[in-house]
Amino acid sequence: MDYAPPRNLAELSADCAACAALCCVAPAFDKGEDFAIAKLPLTPCMHLQDNNLCRLHADLEDHGYPGCARFDCLGTGQHVVQGLYGGADWRGNPALLADMAESYRRMQRIHEALQMLFLAERLPLDEEQEIARLTLLRKLRPVDGWTPDSLAEAEASGLFTRVRETLATFRSALGG
Ligand code: SF4
Numbered sequence: 001m002d003y004a005p006p007r008n009l010a011e012l013s014a015d016c017a018a019c020a021a022l023c024c025v026a027p028a029f030d031k032g033e034d035f036a037i038a039k040l041p042l043t044p045c046m047h048l049q050d051n052n053l054c055r056l057h058a059d060l061e062d063h064g065y066p067g068c069a070r071f072d073c074l075g076t077g078q079h080v081v082q083g084l085y086g087g088a089d090w091r092g093n094p095a096l097l098a099d100m101a102e103s104y105r106r107m108q109r110i111h112e113a114l115q116m117l118f119l120a121e122r123l124p125l126d127e128e129q130e131i132a133r134l135t136l137l138r139k140l141r142p143v144d145g146w147t148p149d150s151l152a153e154a155e156a157s158g159l160f161t162r163v164r165e166t167l168a169t170f171r172s173a174l175g176g
Helices: 066-070 076-084 094-118 127-140 148-156 159-173
Strands: none
Touching: 066 076, 076 094, 094 127, 094 148, 127 159, 148 159
16 A cells, blocks of 8 residues: 555544554553553553454443544554555564554654644634645655654654644634
């Protein structure tokens, strides 16, 4: 599968079949209202099956996992697995998992930022704000795509701080 950076809100949709269950493996979570058990990072959830499907998928809330039911990766998973790692699965290459998880964490922030920037198109932004929005969109969707290294470099260079600061400048368009 080719990776194409999302161009609109519709393309920020999860395709779990093209992922490798990264959301059920990479992050840690605490036992509580959202999750019935605690889970360590880089560890498959006890409910994840070998086919990368959740055995509780049909009734997550009833089993105490509303956090899973609510979660939306915004298409991050398939873009990391297919676009950055050529369809590799951590099951066949466990040494890849830590690197994949870091890319997943960073790419998720990019997809969240893209969602906000696409939504901001509906705001009455002034010219300066619109230029800032389009400039940031170009940064978040590099022509040659992301790589694990370029994602790490972008984070180290302060990309996510810039995202937060730019989005904060749009508040005036909300009338607040
Ligand atoms: S309960 Fe299901 S959806 Fe939630 S982390 Fe475990 S395997 Fe994934």
